[in-house]
Amino acid sequence: METPTPGDRARGLAAESLASDDPTGWFERLYGDGDLTVPWHQDGPDPHLKGWAEAKKLDGVGQTALVVGAGLGDDAEFVAGLGFATTAFDVAPSAVERARQRFPASTVRYEVADLLNLPAGWRFDLVVENFTVQSLPVGLRKEAIAAVARAVAPGGTLIVHATYRDPAVERPGPPWPLTREDVDGFGLNPVTVTLIPEPGHPHLGTWQAEFTA
Numbered sequence: 001m002e003t004p005t006p007g008d009r010a011r012g013l014a015a016e017s018l019a020s021d022d023p024t025g026w027f028e029r030l031y032g033d034g035d036l037t038v039p040w041h042q043d044g045p046d047p048h049l050k051g052w053a054e055a056k057k058l059d060g061v062g063q064t065a066l067v068v069g070a071g072l073g074d075d076a077e078f079v080a081g082l083g084f085a086t087t088a089f090d091v092a093p094s095a096v097e098r099a100r101q102r103f104p105a106s107t108v109r110y111e112v113a114d115l116l117n118l119p120a121g122w123r124f125d126l127v128v129e130n131f132t133v134q135s136l137p138v139g140l141r142k143e144a145i146a147a148v149a150r151a152v153a154p155g156g157t158l159i160v161h162a163t164y165r166d167p168a169v170e171r172p173g174p175p176w177p178l179t180r181e182d183v184d185g186f187g188l189n190p191v192t193v194t195l196i197p198e199p200g201h202p203h204l205g206t207w208q209a210e211f212t213a
């Protein structure tokens with residue numbers, strides 16, 4: 001019998017959570033289990049986010065940023081390094097705890113919060129949504145997308161990265177990849193919407209979408 005991959009384990013935990021009508025409970029089980037590799041974790045910032053910020057020569061001095069579903073903190077640390085006063089949140093307390101432990105000297109404010117129930121006043125000059133909406137079941141998608149868009153301050157910027165998969169080769173989630181319609185659903189003013197192809201995988205890609213509010 002083949003050994004389950006970290007992705008298989010995560011999908012198993014997700015299935016158990018979804019069966020008990022708890023669409024986010026599996027994240028805490030995943031991050032809280034020290035023996036389990038977090039399948040999406042990459043040491044260092046997401047290369048797409050880094051490339052986007054560098055191409056724009058993004059300078060966050062004097063501005064605020066919010067990192068959605070921040071996991072173990074690598075993207076939040078990158079954003080803070082650009083000068084933004086950065087808040088980063090995750091629904092899983094163990095992820096937040098591990099991020100704080102990984103970056104003890106960090107200036108990032110790491111918080112436990114649920115995207116679907118954010119503090120009413122949260123508005124930021126930059127909002128980074130990297131691969132969190134796609135980790136929630138499709139039934140919660142509109143609500144999740146609206147919550148991300150609401151967190152952008154007037155005149156602010158939203159950057160979204162999300163998985164695309166050709167619907168013809170769809171398979172059970174997570175993740176539940178985003179369609180072009182989903183990306184348009186953030187409802188702010190689009191600056192660029194690009195589908196970055198995945199080398200060697202003609203059915204896969206990454207959405208990179210930048211909006212202003």
Ligand SMILES: C[S@@+](CC[C@H](N)C(=O)[O-])C[C@H]1O[C@@H](n2cnc3c(N)ncnc32)[C@H](O)[C@@H]1O
Binds near residue numbers: 092113130
């Ligand atoms: C696929 S992971 C992506 C993590 C990180 N953004 C990255 O790109 O590596 C999705 C993350 O979103 C968090 N998450 C899922 N649903 C959430 C919610 N409703 N509110 C806040 N965080 C959530 C999970 O705990 C997890 O850390």
